[in-house]
Structure formats: structure tokens, C-alpha cells
Amino acid sequence: MAQQKSLTQSNVSGWAFALPGFGLMVAFIILPFFFAIWFSLTNQRLISPNPPSFMGLSNYVDLLSIGTIVLEPERDATGAVIRDNAGDITYPRLRNFTRNNPDYPHLQGMREWFGWQTGPNDELRRVILAKDVVFMRALKNTFTFVIIVAPLQAGLALMLALLINQKLRGINVYRAIYFMPVVISIVVVAFLWRLIYDGNNGLLNNILGALSFGWFEPVDWLGQPSTALGSIIAMSIWQAVGFHMVIWLSGLQTISPTLYEAAELEGSSKWQTFRYVTWPGLRNTAVLILIVITMQAFGLFAQVDVMTNGGPLDSTQTIVFQAIERGYGKQDISGGSAISVILFLIVLSISMIQRYLTRERNT
Amino acid sequence: MNTLSHDNHGLRLFVRYLVLTLIAAIFVFPLVFMVMSSLKPSQQLLIDSGSLRAFLPVGDISLNNYTMAFDRAPVALFVANSLFITGTTVILSLFVCSLAGFSIAILSWRGKAFVLSAILATLTVPFETIAVPLLLMSSKLPWIGMDGLEVGWLNSYRVQIIPFIADGLTIFLFVQYFRDIPSDLVEAARAEGASWSQVYSKVLMPLSGPIIATAAILKFLVMYNQYLWPLMVVQEEGYRPVLVGLQYFFQLNTAWGEIMAYLSMITVPVLVFYLFLQRAFIASIASTGVKG
Amino acid sequence: MKHFKLTTGALLLSTALANSAFAATELAMWYHGAGNEVESAIINQIITDFNNSQSDYTIALESFPQGAYNDAVQAAALAGNLPDIIDVDGPVMPGWAWAGYIAPLPIDEAEFADFLPGTKGIWNGTLYSIGLWDAAVALYARQSTLDELGLRKPTLDAPWTKDEFMAALDAAKASGKYDYALDLGTAWTGEWFPYAFSPFLQSFGGDMIDRASYSTAEGALNGDAALEFGAWWQGLFTGGYAQATQDGADRDTGFNTSKYAFSWNGNWAAIPTLEQVNDVVFLPAPDLGNGSKIGAASWQFGVTTTSKHPDGAAAFIKFATQDKYLAAFSDGIGLIPSTASAAAMTKNYSSGGALEVFYGLSEAQALVRPVTPGYAVVAKVFEKALADIANGADVADTLDAAVDEIDADIAKNNGYSK
Structure with a gap:
């Protein structure tokens, strides 16, 4: 490559040949994409009488937030784990934690993405939650x-x-x-x-x-x-x-x-x-x-x-x-x-x- | 590649054709299904679609679906619009993108690395993302028409053509191809005093049959299958392309036969275009054959 | 390009004509009927009649295929390119009014006093749009099926209760004569879901959103009534009464070919069915606890805010809402005419007509979908929730998630206030 460089070096020709294509791409792809990046930082709507306002990264936070919680099994009065008819351990419903629970504000509005058994005897259940499952x-x-x-x-x-x-x-x-x-x-x-x-x-x-x-x-x-x-x-x-x-x-x-x-x-x-x-x-x-x-x-x-x-x-x-x-x-x-x-x-x-x-x- | 061997080729030949034909069946069956269905009344089409009768022109065969499709929608207008928009864009695109590809693959210039990165990055931008900003821009762009300066590109052919002339993939196809061309060809031409334009037009382009064919097909497919964009920028029926036209056929109590007829009709031009290109493409390989 | 020359030629010709008939102002109108020949013929007839009836205005029509219409209007609005008159689907109207696409209808509401309630596009107490027809949904059945299964024929005054309805489905299932007891039309994705199925939820006592405030779905879409509805809805599929995924062909022909015993379908499908099933009966929606409910509101006409001639646009809309045109649309494509006097002129909805029952349904049971600019999102969320529940998703979690999404959207839009 190195010895070729001098032979093919031409700033003017290079730009001139590339410009029609690159210019069109700047105008019709790159520039609109910068608008799209800007939109993603606002609350821009397709239809709305309200002017958009700057929202920072909140759209990204809404998409990508995840949380985790460990569920204790339900126990009866004697402290034994309650099992359902199929023999599976029963857990409290997640909505008790994710909906208007002041003790778990970081889980508000999240939903279960996936989870697995953990802890002694595999009695606990770790759940990964996501804001946007x-x-x-x-x-x-x-x-x-x-x-x-x-x-x-x-x-x-x-x-x-x-x-x-x-x-x-x-x-x-x-x-x-x-x-x-x-x-x-x-x-x-x-x-x-x-x-x-x-x-x-x-x-x-x-x-x-x-x-x-x-x-x-x-x-x-x-x-x-x-x-x-x-x-x-x-x-x-x-x-x-x-x-x-x-x-x-x-x-x-x-x-x-x-x-x-x-x-x-x-x-x-x-x-x-x-x-x-x-x-x-x-x-x-x-x-x-x-x-x-x-x-x-x-x-x-x-x-x-x-x-x-x-x-x-x-x-x-x-x-x-x-x-x-x-x-x-x-x-x-x-x-x-x-x-x-x-x-x-x-x-x-x-x-x-x-x-x-x-x-x-x-x- | 290795071709016919000297011995026992009778059986081998048969096996080869058998394999080729079985694979061909996998690729062609939905299309046979489409064309055969277009000849049948909706009721029969639906019943047949569950059996091998789907592939056969049996039962109540006629061209009624085609006649009715023409009654329902200006099919010829849609196809003509799509062909005009697609054809123009393909030609302009091949020219503009091969120039850029030439510049990037062959020439050295300041800023090239940046330009190439930017072009490659655009490959990852889904069109739908930029559609709304592009719409807002297009409605305010100026144009010099028959009545002098006008503002706004809506309801036109140009709004369906110009934004799509240059694209990263086509440029990248040319870049990769030109990089493979032996540099001594370029050097020899330069030594003989050829300008860069002459290197492009006399040395590189004549060798580029295969990639031109590939790029043309790809562009043709993208353009012929435009839906969202024309929907957004064209309100007059006179400028609508084929896939927007397809919506005419989705009514309550869907006319399946007519849909199949319409699909068959809008597919024919693409097949013809490909077959034409394939001939040109083979010819160009046969005539040049100097690469590598 | 041949076409290009053609349009230029047509353009020159039309300018020449416009110059000779100098007085008339041209008004642009968009309509969703492209591809439907009967509908196009009627709308063209109305326009021709209007253009000939006076000399101040001429209407120029641009038709769009229905599947592309809303997107086209929204794009045109963004680009500032709306015509004078548009038609708008009833539940979408508040959104377009809120966004400033359409203006309050410059016609006195009293003019439409005898119109069916579902045909009037009223948002925030203001009339924005008016429809030439309404649509209604009924439970299609065969009289012979009812007889064979020993089922009482429900009436407007005494619809089936939930137990009777489920017993009917059980009987149909047990007879073994049908692939499925009930055809819900799950093949029709999109607006069909909220239009056809939210009335079931309302009949249980729930709703897609709290209609008192329109500021939250909490309690309405995930309260006890909604949970009960969700369990019932899921049971229709797990119980083997209906299909969660259905192919379009079965939707079109399944009832007529006895694949299904009952079909939940709109009046627009009634005429083809009458031709093929001579003992078809159209039954009212079952009362699932809180009264029988069906959806209301179809396509309606409105005037855009950008129109320079709202008076002319209003004149056309008034002209088009004459009984004879309501009757023409009804006769042409089977829709329910907006007025009783027009119904009397039609062949199907007049007294003793084959579809008379639909007019009664529309009058008695119809409930418009939530009248809020947020409806577009509510509808999408509701559709996904119902599809997920039908496919086995947990009812409470799914409805909670739907509520959260609707509420988040309302918050993002400042409560959809101006």
C-alpha cells in the first residue's frame, strides 16, 4: 500500500468523485438520522399539538432499565413451604412488589423477564425484571x-x-x-x-x-x-x-x-x-x-x-x-x-x- | 470449478440434475402456487390451497381475476410508476455510487477514512427511523419546475427517487469489488497518461459487469418494494407505486384470487429484469474474464 | 413516461376548464374507499350531484386504500398538506381534533338530531365529524342450529345471559358438528380487537380506560371486573371454543361452511352471508353481567383546520348527509343508515328488512370507544393484551402491564390536554 500512496494521492479528484454520492447520503440519510437522535432525547410525538420538550435520556432509561428481586416462598403457619397441586412452590405475586409498593420504588412498573431457583433447597426464586420486557x-x-x-x-x-x-x-x-x-x-x-x-x-x-x-x-x-x-x-x-x-x-x-x-x-x-x-x-x-x-x-x-x-x-x-x-x-x-x-x-x-x-x- | 469427469458420467450427470431439480422445486413452489391461484375463483383457491391441487391449473380456470383486478385498481399505472421510479433510481445510483466506490477503493485522499466510516455506519440505520425527519425536510425542499421555483417535493416522482440514489450498501459493493482489481491495470493506464476519469470509465467500469449486475438487482428490489415512503409523501393516485396499490385489494371479504393475480402481475417485471441482467452478466464475465 | 405526459395533459385540460367555469372554488377531499368499486361509485355520485347543484364550489376527490389511509393523513398533516375535507374513523377523531387536523364542524348539531348516537363525532362537547352510517356487530347463528341444540333465541329485551351463552357454546361443542363453537374473528388483527371485544369487557363492568377522567386505566382495565373478563376470555381459547390464531380464509367463509356454530361479525358481512345461509339469524350480544354492549362509530366526515373554505366544506357535508345518500350507501355496501327515515328507504333496514335487527342493535346497545386522543395507544395496548391472554399469558400481569403502558402514555402527553 505504502508505495502506491504517492501514485494515487489526489485530494481534489478523491473528493470530487466521492462527493455526489457522499453529499446525497449526508443530505438524505445522515442529516435526518441526526434529527432522529435528537428526537430520541425529547418526547416528540407523531401527532400532537404540544411542542416537544427535552427529556434527556429518559427514553433510553425506560427501554433498558432492569431490576432484580429474590422471592421468598409462601409459608404456612408452621413455616413449611406451601406447594400447589402440581407440587410447585408458590411465591407471592410479583405485582405486590411492582405496583405502588413504597418499599420497592425501584421496581415500580417492572415485569418479570426471566428467573431461576436459588438458595438452600432451591426454595428461593431470583427474578430478573425489566421495565420494558x-x-x-x-x-x-x-x-x-x-x-x-x-x-x-x-x-x-x-x-x-x-x-x-x-x-x-x-x-x-x-x-x-x-x-x-x-x-x-x-x-x-x-x-x-x-x-x-x-x-x-x-x-x-x-x-x-x-x-x-x-x-x-x-x-x-x-x-x-x-x-x-x-x-x-x-x-x-x-x-x-x-x-x-x-x-x-x-x-x-x-x-x-x-x-x-x-x-x-x-x-x-x-x-x-x-x-x-x-x-x-x-x-x-x-x-x-x-x-x-x-x-x-x-x-x-x-x-x-x-x-x-x-x-x-x-x-x-x-x-x-x-x-x-x-x-x-x-x-x-x-x-x-x-x-x-x-x-x-x-x-x-x-x-x-x-x-x-x-x-x-x-x- | 471441476467439470465433467472422463468416466461414468451418465449416472453422475443424472444425480446432478436430480439434486439441482429437487432444490429448484423448493424455491419455486410458492411461486407456482401464486400463479396457479391467480387463475382460480377465490372459493376454489382456498380449498385447493390445502392440497397438491394448489400447484395445478385444475378446476374452474380463467383470467377473470386479472380482469377484475384491472377494474378494481389502475394496475398498469402503478406498475408504470414503479418501473419509472425504480429504473431512474437504479441508473443514477449505479453512476453515483460507482464513482464514490472508485474514489474510495483506488484514490488516496484526506478524509477518506472518515467518509468510508460514515458510509458504512449508514448501513445500520433503518429507513423507518429517518422517515419522519425526511418527510419534514422533503415538504420544504425547493425545486425548479416548469413554473419556476416551487417549494415542497410532495406528490412527485423526484421525492421517490432522489433520496435513494446514494446508499451505503451500493457504494460498499463497488468498493469491495474495485479493491480486488489488480493495481497494475490502474498503474499502467496512469503511466500511459490516462486521467482519473478515464481510468474509471475505460479501465474499471468495463471490468465491472458482475458487480453492476448485482448492485442493479439489489437496488431494483429495494426500490420496487417501496411502501412506507410513497405512502407518506404521495397523496395523488397518479404517483402511487405497486405496493401501495396492493392495499386496494385488501377489503372486507378479501378477494384472494384478485390478490394472487395482482401479485403475479407485479412480479413479472422484476423477473424479466433479472433474466435480462443475467444474460448481460454472463456475457460480461465471458468477455472479460481477466480478473484475479 | 407515458403517464407523466398524460397527467400534464390532464392538468392543462383541467386548468382550461377551471378558467372557463371561473366562479367555482375547488375543494379537495380525501376518502378511504379506493379499491372498493361500489363505494367509489356512490361517493363519486354524491360529488357529481353536489358540483351540479350549485356553482360556488367543486369537490375534487382523492381516494386512498383503507389500509393506508390513516398513515397517509398523518404524514400529510406533518407536512402541512391536508385537503379541505377528510373522512375519519370514529375512535380516531379525538386524536385528530386534539392535534389540530380537524376543526369543529361548522354545522349546527341540531341538524343531526335524528342521527344515531354512534354517527356523531363529539369530543369535549363539540361536534367534529358526522357519519353517513354506523356499523354494528351481532352473533351470527343458524335458526336450525338453535333448534337442534334446543337453545332459546335471544332478543334485544332478553339477550342471553353469560350462563346461557356458555351453555350454547358447550352445546355446540358437544354436538361435534363444528370445528369450533365460536368464530371471534381473531384473524382480523388491528382495530377489530378493541371494536369487537372491548364491549365484552364493558359488559363485565370493566373498560379500557376510566371514562370519568380519561386520565388512567387503573381499576378499569385491571380491576375485578376486568380480571373476571380476562379469565373468561382466556377460557374461550383454553376451553377449545375458539381459535387464538385463525386464518383469514376461515374468517371469511368458516361460518358459511358450518365450520363454526356462531360467528361474532359485523353487519357489513351480513349480505354475503344471507346469500349463502338462508336461515341465518343475527343475535344480540350476550349480557355478561352489566348489560349487552356492542361497539359504535364508523367513518365520518370532517373539515380540516387548514381549509380556507370551511363553509364550502360544510355545505358539501350537509349535502352528503341527505337521507337518499345514507340509503344509497346502505343499499350499496350494507351499512346501517344514520337516520330512521333513511333506514325506511333502504331494502335491508326498512321494516321487515333482512338486516332491520342491526338498526335496533345500534340504537340500543352501541357504546362508542373511549373518546380520547389517547385512543390510538389504548387500542394498540388492548389488542396486544387480548392476543397475549388468548395465547395463555397470565391475566393479571398482562392487564397490569397494559394499564402501566396506557398510563405512561397519558403522562407523556400531559394528560392529553391542550
Whole structure:
């Protein structure tokens, strides 16, 4: 790089070429985003006759506050732990502590997020409470989605790309077919899959039933907390994998055929060829794909909006869905903006980590 | 990649095509379902949707849903609007973003690191977040039109085009691609006295077929699927794009057949665009093939 | 662009026309009916009649699809681009009035003395909007089902009690003839939930918000009556009477194909049902302890604060509220006409008409949704709470959380006072 620098050094040309693009981005993305950051520090509403006022970080506090409490089991007169019919220990209801209890002002308005047994004989119960449980669930679901989708989608896309990179008659037709879901609006795709996932008379249940000769019990894919997010994940990968296949393909095409010829001459196996010729040639593509998938996965919204509305029982709440639900649905632009700023900070730190890791390997 | 081996390729070939075809079935079945459903009356469509009949043009097949969709909404207008907005944005975007990508990938200049970081950071901003500030801005932006200076961009094509010309992802695609181009090509051109504009237009762009195709598809999809923004800035039917038009079909007693017909119709232009690009894309790889 | 040329051409043409007919002032009007051909035809007819009836004003209509309408109006208001006349969904009206989108209706309220109460958009004692129709919800059933199951046919004066209603569901379930006893329409997310289900809560004696003060939901949405309602609501799903998630197709056709014994549905669905189910009867809501209740208020017309010609806008609204147009809408899309005299002119709501019962329901049981600018949030919170409870969430915790969210929103908006 260093010796090139003098050759390509040109402040005027550099800025001149970058300016149309960068200028438009400043005007139409960066500047409005600064407004959004400002909104998140106020009580700005979508609809209101009242002028907004500065609220400091209160929107963030409302979103992120958590608390904890240890619950003592209910005991009868003899001091023995009371158990319900199922044999489970009974505890006082949390609402006794979180609603207008002067002894627990820091828990006011909080709800249970999760908890576990603790103490001697596991009789105590530690509960983690959050002021905004729904947002916490949205965070967790979004991270789950990203962690599953990013490697799976990138891997499947690479496999498809290798498959489609063969020189076979009619391979273009297959390439076009694999790409087809990508060209259809995600709203349309989500709408179709809602019918396919239908619990009563859906295609998926019927196909699985037919394939298993009736052994398979119909599942209400989107109607159960245990399957809803998984169904959205599967559909999302199905929809987007073709696009990343094409990016991998363009990376594969840039690898010089002479390298493959050399590998063949040396008698390397298919795996060795992939490991030592193909994969190193795909490094920039891999970085690009991981970043793109991560960004897109963090933006998960349309599928949820069309298919589940965040339910059942918040099992498909996501960060962007919450941002939009709050900003537009509940007309609280300030709260929605705060969520977006949090998302921005999360993804920014992840991409910085990603870049740091990939940079280190390059040197 | 490794291609046909010398021996026993008959069976191998069959297995390859079988695998390819099975995968193809997974990708294509919802689309077949959509198109077949668009040919059926709503009642039959719903009954069929639970069985393999969903994939077959059986029963009371007709184009009635299409006729009725045209009666319900100005379908051709919506598609034309979307194609115009999308096409214009894609072309302008490819130009503006490849220029910026060129500048960042090839040239060295003061402030580049900052600009690149800022561009990458915008990738994480969901559009919905900036929609309201952008709306407030757009309603006050000036424009020089046929009647001289006007204020406000609402109810126009430009408000659906200009804010979307430059985006971080497209620029980043070009940056990553240009970085892979061997630097001796650029150096040789410079040594022969080429200006930077000539390096961009004569050396780099002719090599960029694949990435242009990829960026164009991505941009096309984003633009063709716009919903929230046109809803906010366009009140006149004359400027509405396809996804806002989709709302015309969600009425009480949903006309499922018409919805399927509309979905099929708005999907066709995108498929055509992709198939066209795929040909151009393959051709460009075949003709250049010098990278790496 | 072909279209572009077309609009320019149309623009030139219309300016030319406007110049020749120099006197008329153009008023812009927005309406939510795009995509509904019958509705569009009627509204266009009214506008044509109005434009021909006088020479001071011409109305120019822009139609939006219903699903996009509210967002479009809010965005236009933010951008300062509202037309002269808009239509507004009843429960949304206070929010738009509070935010200054719409002005008090410049028509004497006495003009609408004979209108159904649900059709008048009154907030803080002021009339802001007026509707050409109302909507009502009834329990759809077949007479043959009632006979087979040996059920008494409830009437307006003697609706089913809670026990009778549950016994009816039990009987339907026990008959084994139906997939589910009751179709609640959970497939219709959104405004359907508060519109259709909050009356159940009110019939238990609770409410979505304390209507005396409109400053808190505490006690109303999480008091004893509300907890009782929540347990009952959850029981409808855990008891296997109804589906917590339903697909839209079942909602559209399930009752007609005998998938369900009873269906909780609006009058707008009545005409298609009558065509397919000849012995359908429309039963009043059950009395769950505190009287039978159903929701009221549908789309209404109002004049924006930014209109430069409120008199012209008011003239149009007065013109549109004539009985013959109320009757036209009713005949066209099955809505309940706002006045008894218009009802008499319709084929369905006149004496002996197939849907006459709905007019009675609207008159006797209808209760408007909370009349507060905070309704948008109340509705969203209520919908989520009911969906969560239906899916098995703890009733008390869920309702507490809903109360907290509603109260926090009221606080954030300074109590929704101006």
C-alpha cells in the first residue's frame, strides 16, 4: 500500500468523485438520522399539538432499565413451604412488589423477564425484571435470528453457488429459479408463506402429512411460541439465499481458471482445491456477505409485520418491529427513535468488531 | 470449478440434475402456487390451497381475476410508476455510487477514512427511523419546475427517487469489488497518461459487469418494494407505486384470487429484469474474464 | 413516461376548464374507499350531484386504500398538506381534533338530531365529524342450529345471559358438528380487537380506560371486573371454543361452511352471508353481567383546520348527509343508515328488512370507544393484551402491564390536554 500512496494521492479528484454520492447520503440519510437522535432525547410525538420538550435520556432509561428481586416462598403457619397441586412452590405475586409498593420504588412498573431457583433447597426464586420486557424479548429474538441466519444463510448460499458454478447444459435455468424468491417482494413472499404455514389447511402441513403417510400431526407453525420464530427464520433464509448465492458466484468468477488448472496438475482433491484455491479467493466476498447478511438480519421487520405481528406471546418481537410499532403504531416517535439509535449502536459495534477481526487476519 | 469427469458420467450427470431439480422445486413452489391461484375463483383457491391441487391449473380456470383486478385498481399505472421510479433510481445510483466506490477503493485522499466510516455506519440505520425527519425536510425542499421555483417535493416522482440514489450498501459493493482489481491495470493506464476519469470509465467500469449486475438487482428490489415512503409523501393516485396499490385489494371479504393475480402481475417485471441482467452478466464475465 | 405526459395533459385540460367555469372554488377531499368499486361509485355520485347543484364550489376527490389511509393523513398533516375535507374513523377523531387536523364542524348539531348516537363525532362537547352510517356487530347463528341444540333465541329485551351463552357454546361443542363453537374473528388483527371485544369487557363492568377522567386505566382495565373478563376470555381459547390464531380464509367463509356454530361479525358481512345461509339469524350480544354492549362509530366526515373554505366544506357535508345518500350507501355496501327515515328507504333496514335487527342493535346497545386522543395507544395496548391472554399469558400481569403502558402514555402527553 505504502508505495502506491504517492501514485494515487489526489485530494481534489478523491473528493470530487466521492462527493455526489457522499453529499446525497449526508443530505438524505445522515442529516435526518441526526434529527432522529435528537428526537430520541425529547418526547416528540407523531401527532400532537404540544411542542416537544427535552427529556434527556429518559427514553433510553425506560427501554433498558432492569431490576432484580429474590422471592421468598409462601409459608404456612408452621413455616413449611406451601406447594400447589402440581407440587410447585408458590411465591407471592410479583405485582405486590411492582405496583405502588413504597418499599420497592425501584421496581415500580417492572415485569418479570426471566428467573431461576436459588438458595438452600432451591426454595428461593431470583427474578430478573425489566421495565420494558417486550423490548428485551425483541433484543433476544433479534440476536437469535442473526446468530442463526448469518452463518446458515451464508453457508447454504455458498453451497448453492458451488453447485450452480458447474458447466452443465441448462445451468442458467437453475440459477434463475434459485434466484426467483429474491425478486419477489418480501411482503408478497411473507403473505404467501402465511398461507403455506397455516395451521389448519396449510400447504406445508399437507405436504408433510403426505410425505409421512399421515403420520405427521399438523402444526400451527406461526401460532405457537415454540415454532413461530423458527418458521420465520426458515422462510427468511429461503427468500434471501439466492441473492447471496449470486454474490458468491460473482466472487467465484473472479478466481482465475489458471489456478484451478494448476491445482488439477498437482493432483489436489476437490476439498484441497476448495480449501487452498477457492476459499482464499473468496475472502473479500465472504466479508461482504457476512456484513450484508448481518445488517439485513438486524433489520428483520416485514416478515414479522405480515405474518405474526410480534406474537404469539412476543416470540417474534424484533428490534425494528418495536421501533416501528412504537414510532408509528403508538405514535411515539421519540421512543421509536431511541430504539433505532440503540440498534444503530449495536450494529455499529458489531461491524467494528467484524472489521477488526478481518483486518487482523489480512496482515 | 471441476467439470465433467472422463468416466461414468451418465449416472453422475443424472444425480446432478436430480439434486439441482429437487432444490429448484423448493424455491419455486410458492411461486407456482401464486400463479396457479391467480387463475382460480377465490372459493376454489382456498380449498385447493390445502392440497397438491394448489400447484395445478385444475378446476374452474380463467383470467377473470386479472380482469377484475384491472377494474378494481389502475394496475398498469402503478406498475408504470414503479418501473419509472425504480429504473431512474437504479441508473443514477449505479453512476453515483460507482464513482464514490472508485474514489474510495483506488484514490488516496484526506478524509477518506472518515467518509468510508460514515458510509458504512449508514448501513445500520433503518429507513423507518429517518422517515419522519425526511418527510419534514422533503415538504420544504425547493425545486425548479416548469413554473419556476416551487417549494415542497410532495406528490412527485423526484421525492421517490432522489433520496435513494446514494446508499451505503451500493457504494460498499463497488468498493469491495474495485479493491480486488489488480493495481497494475490502474498503474499502467496512469503511466500511459490516462486521467482519473478515464481510468474509471475505460479501465474499471468495463471490468465491472458482475458487480453492476448485482448492485442493479439489489437496488431494483429495494426500490420496487417501496411502501412506507410513497405512502407518506404521495397523496395523488397518479404517483402511487405497486405496493401501495396492493392495499386496494385488501377489503372486507378479501378477494384472494384478485390478490394472487395482482401479485403475479407485479412480479413479472422484476423477473424479466433479472433474466435480462443475467444474460448481460454472463456475457460480461465471458468477455472479460481477466480478473484475479 | 407515458403517464407523466398524460397527467400534464390532464392538468392543462383541467386548468382550461377551471378558467372557463371561473366562479367555482375547488375543494379537495380525501376518502378511504379506493379499491372498493361500489363505494367509489356512490361517493363519486354524491360529488357529481353536489358540483351540479350549485356553482360556488367543486369537490375534487382523492381516494386512498383503507389500509393506508390513516398513515397517509398523518404524514400529510406533518407536512402541512391536508385537503379541505377528510373522512375519519370514529375512535380516531379525538386524536385528530386534539392535534389540530380537524376543526369543529361548522354545522349546527341540531341538524343531526335524528342521527344515531354512534354517527356523531363529539369530543369535549363539540361536534367534529358526522357519519353517513354506523356499523354494528351481532352473533351470527343458524335458526336450525338453535333448534337442534334446543337453545332459546335471544332478543334485544332478553339477550342471553353469560350462563346461557356458555351453555350454547358447550352445546355446540358437544354436538361435534363444528370445528369450533365460536368464530371471534381473531384473524382480523388491528382495530377489530378493541371494536369487537372491548364491549365484552364493558359488559363485565370493566373498560379500557376510566371514562370519568380519561386520565388512567387503573381499576378499569385491571380491576375485578376486568380480571373476571380476562379469565373468561382466556377460557374461550383454553376451553377449545375458539381459535387464538385463525386464518383469514376461515374468517371469511368458516361460518358459511358450518365450520363454526356462531360467528361474532359485523353487519357489513351480513349480505354475503344471507346469500349463502338462508336461515341465518343475527343475535344480540350476550349480557355478561352489566348489560349487552356492542361497539359504535364508523367513518365520518370532517373539515380540516387548514381549509380556507370551511363553509364550502360544510355545505358539501350537509349535502352528503341527505337521507337518499345514507340509503344509497346502505343499499350499496350494507351499512346501517344514520337516520330512521333513511333506514325506511333502504331494502335491508326498512321494516321487515333482512338486516332491520342491526338498526335496533345500534340504537340500543352501541357504546362508542373511549373518546380520547389517547385512543390510538389504548387500542394498540388492548389488542396486544387480548392476543397475549388468548395465547395463555397470565391475566393479571398482562392487564397490569397494559394499564402501566396506557398510563405512561397519558403522562407523556400531559394528560392529553391542550
